[in-house]
Amino acid sequence: xxxxxxxxxxxxxxxxxxxxxxxxxxxxxxxxxxxxxxxxxxxxxxxxxxxxxxxxxxxxxxxxxxxxxxxxxxxxxxxxxxxxxxxxxxxxxxxxxxxxxxxxxxxxxxxxxxxxxxxxxxxxxxxxxxxxxxxxxxxxxxxxxxxxxxxxxxxxxxxxxxxxxxxxxxxxxxxxxxxxxxxxxxxxxxxxxxxxxxxxxxxxxxxxxxxxxxxxxxxxxxxxxxxxxxxxxxxxxxxxxxxxxxxxxxxxxxxxxxxxxxxxxxxxxxxxxxxxxxxxxxxxxxxxxxxxxxxxxxxxxxxxxxxxxxxxxxxxxxxxxxxxxxxxxxxxxxxxxxxxxxxxxxxxxxxxxxxxxxxxxxxxxxxxxxxxxxxxxxxxxxxxxxxxxxxxxxxxxxxxxxxxxxxxxxxxxxxxx
Amino acid sequence: xxxxxxxxxxxxxxxxxxxxxxxxxxxxxxxxxxxxxxxxxxxxxxxxxxxxxxxxxxxxxxxxxxxxxxxxxxxxxxxxxxxxxxxxxxxxxxxxxxxxxxxxxxxxxxxxxxxxxxxxxxxxxxxxxxxxxxxxxxxxxxxxxxxxxxxxxxxxxxxxxxxxxxx
Numbered sequence: 368x369x370x371x372x373x374x375x376x377x378x379x380x381x382x383x384x385x386x387x388x389x390x391x392x393x394x395x396x397x398x399x400x401x402x403x404x405x406x407x408x409x410x411x412x413x414x415x416x417x418x419x420x421x422x423x424x425x426x427x428x429x430x431x432x433x434x435x436x437x438x439x440x441x442x443x444x445x446x447x448x449x450x451x452x453x454x455x456x457x458x459x460x461x462x463x464x465x466x467x468x469x470x471x472x473x474x475x476x477x478x479x480x481x482x483x484x485x486x487x488x489x490x491x492x493x494x495x496x497x498x499x500x501x502x503x504x505x506x507x508x509x510x511x512x513x514x515x516x517x518x519x520x521x522x523x524x525x526x527x528x529x530x531x532x533x534x535x536x537x538x539x540x541x542x543x544x545x546x547x548x549x550x551x552x553x554x555x556x557x558x559x560x561x562x563x564x565x566x567x568x569x570x571x572x573x574x575x576x577x578x579x580x581x582x583x584x585x586x587x588x589x590x591x592x593x594x595x596x597x598x599x600x601x602x603x604x605x606x607x608x609x610x611x612x613x614x615x616x617x618x619x620x621x622x623x624x625x626x627x628x629x630x631x632x633x634x635x636x637x638x639x640x641x642x643x644x645x646x647x648x649x650x651x652x653x654x655x656x657x658x659x660x661x662x663x664x665x666x667x668x669x670x671x672x673x674x675x676x677x678x679x680x681x682x683x684x685x686x687x688x689x690x691x692x693x694x695x696x697x698x699x700x701x702x703x704x705x706x707x708x709x710x711x712x713x714x715x716x717x718x719x720x721x722x723x724x725x726x727x728x729x730x731x732x733x734x735x736x737x738x739x740x741x742x743x744x745x746x747x748x749x750x751x752x753x754x755x756x757x758x759x760x761x762x763x764x765x766x767x768x769x770x771x772x773x774x775x776x777x778x779x780x781x782x783x784x
Numbered sequence: 785x786x787x788x789x790x791x792x793x794x795x796x797x798x799x800x801x802x803x804x805x806x807x808x809x810x811x812x813x814x815x816x817x818x819x820x821x822x823x824x825x826x827x828x829x830x831x832x833x834x835x836x837x838x839x840x841x842x843x844x845x846x847x848x849x850x851x852x853x854x855x856x857x858x859x860x861x862x863x864x865x866x867x868x869x870x871x872x873x874x875x876x877x878x879x880x881x882x883x884x885x886x887x888x889x890x891x892x893x894x895x896x897x898x899x900x901x902x903x904x905x906x907x908x909x910x911x912x913x914x915x916x917x918x919x920x921x922x923x924x925x926x927x928x929x930x931x932x933x934x935x936x937x938x939x940x941x942x943x944x945x946x947x948x949x950x951x
Contacts, residue, residue: 432863534905534906534909535903536905600852604848607848705864708856749859749860749861749862
């Protein structure tokens with residue numbers, strides 16, 4: 368059995384990978400990390416950053432909320448990006464590499480650029496893969512991933528809080544029949560990643576009943592797609608007779624699910640209480656803080672994260688630089704809450720999600736990178752120094768994190784020291 | 785008429801964009817100044833015995849109906865909900881535009897003027913007196929220059945009767 372050569376090879380690989388690790392910042396770029404981990408600032412004061420991906424040669428591509436895509440390259444090996452190029456336009460959130468193609472999405476379309484080997488910036492204009500997706504501004508990010516079948520799975524959020532009609536988000540919001548609405552919103556659609564100018568009607572409607580999912584990623588081992596969904600807001604504004612400020616601050620969960628064909632995640636009828644681990648009816652649809660949803664109708668979340676923390680990008684850890692426990696687990700960036708007042712806001716962090724031997728989440732998670740906000744008590748998102756949004760794994764197993772607030776990019780490395 | 789409305793919307797959008805880019809330049813939250821004693825009789829007599837009572841009610845209504853999205857300090861949430869500190873509608877001595885926004889929500893703005901992701905629902909569940917109280921409080925606390933002149937229920941009734949933005 369080739370055990371010894373494999374061990375030797377992995378030792379050699381680990382040694383060589385470690386040998387080229389850059390020198391971290393003395394303050395870890397302001398982050399608090401587990402023992403043995405360090406951080407350095409790769410780039411700073413860029414525009415507000417969204418999703419991110421790292422190429423096999425170490426080039427970083429990161430979306431901006433309103434402008435183009437940054438290409439970041441470290442040309443001298445010190446870990447800092449000394450080549451910063453912005454290209455394209457249209458803002459948006461989603462970005463992923465597939466072979467020679469760099470795919471990305473605005474809030475309306477999915478595009479791809481052909482990359483030229485060795486070149487940071489694509490030479491030609493992008494091709495449009497999916498066009499004119501539904502966009503009413505609210506919950507408009509069109510995140511995407513490639514499935515095990517090589518197909519392109521693109522999310523279209525629900526431009527709504529809880530489908531509460533004209534009064535959605537306000538006192539007295541009353542649920543309306545979402546049947547027609549959910550034919551074009553609140554789900555994932557599957558498209559052909561090689562075919563140009565597809566519309567939503569050309570796609571296969573893969574899942575439904577979600578409010579807004581801002582991340583989807585393929586588990587590299589099980590080849591299943593996993594998603595996180597943002598729960599509803601403002602329970603105590605809409606129905607103060609049933610919910611006090613504490614109920615609102617702690618409800619509902621931000622949920623983590625496996626994405627399966629035909630899945631219905633229960634929005635807008637229900638929400639998930641992360642403290643009691645119960646699925647309840649939304650007050651817009653007859654709920655009163657006690658009435659349970661019909662048992663078994665909608666899937667239980669694999670993880671029920673605390674309310675309002677805003678799960679953004681998810682990245683499975685496929686490297687060998689970090690300790691073994693991280694391999695094939697996942698990192699998830701939380702941008703942080705705004706809807707917990709009068710309680711302090713929370714969740715401005717990147718968490719690690721362990722996956723078990725069956726390649727499913729254990730239900731637990733741990734804070735991995737913290738102190739993005741730069742303060743202990745956060746009254747309002749505007750007070751936070753940084754808000755993590757994108758996470759991506761580099762070719763040497765470093766973890767990269769992007770910042771929606773002040774345009775910083777960090778690289779996290781493990782040195783065991 | 786249409787041109788005028790479009791021009792107003794363009795102005796609003798420009799002001800909103802301006803306020804968004806320069807949050808530090810706008811007035812920070814000011815402590816609520818006491819209201820003048822010359823409250824219009826229809827406001828003071830109906831519900832609020834004193835200017836202090838009006839301000840207190842306005843603050844409570846702000847917390848329940850506005851602060852969740854616009855935040856307790858009025859600073860908003862980047863990209864989701866606008867800051868209201870020093871905003872043009874609130875800072876206008878004529879309250880009619882501000883009242884139309886409260887009563888009709890962001891639906892009164894056209895698509896081009898919507899710089900933020902979340903919609904504001906009409907707050908027409910509040911009574912004329914309640915809207916007068918909260919508008920008075922917001923103008924005192926968040927207008928570019930604090931406006932102490934109270935908004936009256938009669939002002940709100942005018943805005944409520946109008947289908948959209950003031951002419």
